[in-house]
Amino acid sequence: MPNDIQPWTGRDLPTASRPARLRSMLLSPELAFIMEAHSGLSAKIVEEAGFQGIWASGLSISAMLGVRDNNEASWTQVLDVLEYMADASSLPILVDGDTGYGNFNNVRRLVRKLCERGIAGVCLEDKLFPKTNSFLGERQPLADVAEFCGRIRAGKDAQTDPDFCIVARTEALISGYPMDEALRRAEAYHAAGADAILVHSKKADANEITGFMKLWDNRCPIVIVPTMYYATPTEAFREAGISMVIWANHLVRSSISAMRETARKIATTESLMEVEDRVTSVREIFKLTGNDELEEAGQRYLPTTRNVRGVVLAASRGAGLASVTADLPKAMLDVRGKPLLHRLLATMGESGVNDVAVVRGYRADAIPADGIKVLDNKAFDTTGEAASLACALPRLKGETVVVYGDVLFRRYILDGLLDSKADITVAVDSTRRNAANGRDLMAADRADTAGYYDDAPAKLTAVGAAPEQASGEWIGLMHLSERGADLVRDELAAMEADKTLATADLPSLLERLMKHTTVAVHYIKGHWLDVDTHADLAEARNFS
Ligand code: SPV
Ligand code: MG
Numbered sequence: 001m002p003n004d005i006q007p008w009t010g011r012d013l014p015t016a017s018r019p020a021r022l023r024s025m026l027l028s029p030e031l032a033f034i035m036e037a038h039s040g041l042s043a044k045i046v047e048e049a050g051f052q053g054i055w056a057s058g059l060s061i062s063a064m065l066g067v068r069d070n071n072e073a074s075w076t077q078v079l080d081v082l083e084y085m086a087d088a089s090s091l092p093i094l095v096d097g098d099t100g101y102g103n104f105n106n107v108r109r110l111v112r113k114l115c116e117r118g119i120a121g122v123c124l125e126d127k128l129f130p131k132t133n134s135f136l137g138e139r140q141p142l143a144d145v146a147e148f149c150g151r152i153r154a155g156k157d158a159q160t161d162p163d164f165c166i167v168a169r170t171e172a173l174i175s176g177y178p179m180d181e182a183l184r185r186a187e188a189y190h191a192a193g194a195d196a197i198l199v200h201s202k203k204a205d206a207n208e209i210t211g212f213m214k215l216w217d218n219r220c221p222i223v224i225v226p227t228m229y230y231a232t233p234t235e236a237f238r239e240a241g242i243s244m245v246i247w248a249n250h251l252v253r254s255s256i257s258a259m260r261e262t263a264r265k266i267a268t269t270e271s272l273m274e275v276e277d278r279v280t281s282v283r284e285i286f287k288l289t290g291n292d293e294l295e296e297a298g299q300r301y302l303p304t305t306r307n308v309r310g311v312v313l314a315a316s317r318g319a320g321l322a323s324v325t326a327d328l329p330k331a332m333l334d335v336r337g338k339p340l341l342h343r344l345l346a347t348m349g350e351s352g353v354n355d356v357a358v359v360r361g362y363r364a365d366a367i368p369a370d371g372i373k374v375l376d377n378k379a380f381d382t383t384g385e386a387a388s389l390a391c392a393l394p395r396l397k398g399e400t401v402v403v404y405g406d407v408l409f410r411r412y413i414l415d416g417l418l419d420s421k422a423d424i425t426v427a428v429d430s431t432r433r434n435a436a437n438g439r440d441l442m443a444a445d446r447a448d449t450a451g452y453y454d455d456a457p458a459k460l461t462a463v464g465a466a467p468e469q470a471s472g473e474w475i476g477l478m479h480l481s482e483r484g485a486d487l488v489r490d491e492l493a494a495m496e497a498d499k500t501l502a503t504a505d506l507p508s509l510l511e512r513l514m515k516h517t518t519v520a521v522h523y524i525k526g527h528w529l530d531v532d533t534h535a536d537l538a539e540a541r542n543f544s
Helices: 018-027 040-048 058-065 075-088 104-116 145-158 179-191 207-216 234-240 250-269 282-288 291-301 319-324 340-350 385-390 411-418 482-497 506-516 534-542
Strands: 032-037 054-056 093-096 121-125 165-170 196-199 222-224 244-247 309-314 355-360 373-376 400-404 407-409 424-429 441-444 458-463 472-480 519-524 528-530
Touching (some): 018 032, 032 040, 032 250, 040 054, 040 250, 040 282, 058 075, 058 093, 058 250, 075 104, 165 179, 179 207, 282 291, 385 506, 407 472, 411 519, 458 506, 472 482, 472 519, 482 506, 506 519
Parallel strands (some): 165 196, 309 355, 355 373
Antiparallel strands (some): 441 458, 441 472
């Protein structure tokens, strides 16, 4: 035994490896208890109940799979169940390895695979493959002692974890042999390297066990399974010097009772009413299987889905386009078989801005509400852009993109703007300083250097700047963070209060905002257009 293993005291939560914990439970002078489990779920329930170890019962795993305890489930099928159990719980698992599924060679391979799965130990019984459950029939044949000792030695030689435990189980008493035979076998198995001996008895009292203990004289740890002598007080096991008690099958048995009762109730009543209060809630299943952790992990690993809203200002007719806007607002002018607005909404959608509202005004009827959220600026002919934006006030909550309805731009421009960390960011084309609409000429605290590394934020310093002072032309597209949207809402309210809202344009709004907060400038170079004139419209029709 490695000397750094301390006997388990049963008081503190051990941090040692699982095999080391099982070993220290076996070596402890205190009586340890391990509880049967047969699945990931039952393994969790054993841990939740406060047990320090798990018995992976052959009978229970077979029953859970709906097969007999006669090695009908293959050892690799059992191994798969053990893997779920080991994943579901942090406890050491002592596996019921039956006979070892064959001879010494099968035991070697079994032990290696158990070590790989983090299993703490295996119990091997001195019977023949395929096994029969100990409580079935009488006088089951036992393995030859030397052959069984070979299985134990092969298992000990194969273990890849130094603390992995092999518990050798003798069925001598159950098979009707005298105490001497049980002692002879236990002594031989101990000498072959078994870390503990399981002495099995199917008597209704513990006399065989206590009798064995007197003669065994504490030569190595003894494990018992009091399924048949269940009425014996646990104190008797302590007094006898037993190391470990296995409660061998009581979770599978209790689940059978519970499942039968529920199934019968539902079958006879054709309703869930009588069972609903008696069965575990679905919420509890989520808790047991750790759905909270999954939620947290999702926040760490999944890409965050942003919910960016859009507001398109499409209320104006467009003064320079009178001949083509008699029946249509500018936003609905045809651009290669599709209204300009639809092209704009498609580009926004590609950048993930899908929840968009369009503020209508002039010829509102020409912007049909089907498939588009619409808001109306009823006073469109006496008010300006800021008033139109104020019509969307309830939507200015959370991250928002605001854009003029007569603008088209390449998608990467909006993507770049959405990456801005500033609360308010405007897209400014640094190649344009002779805008027809001088109100959109903007000055910033630094010019666009066009350098590869030019991503330092620029700050808006003036709107409606003279061409020689301007850093570029605002393209009518702005991005607001959640806080930015709050600031814009507050500013629109202040403009309403001081009666400047009705006639203000968006540059006026930006000018007010930049006086008390940073309005960031995101520089671009071309790849956009707005439709103010017939020439613009012709260009839009060529824009791909
Ligand atoms: C098991 O739980 O499968 C056992 C213990 O081997 S017993 O059923 O008591 O034999
Ligand atoms: Mg068994």
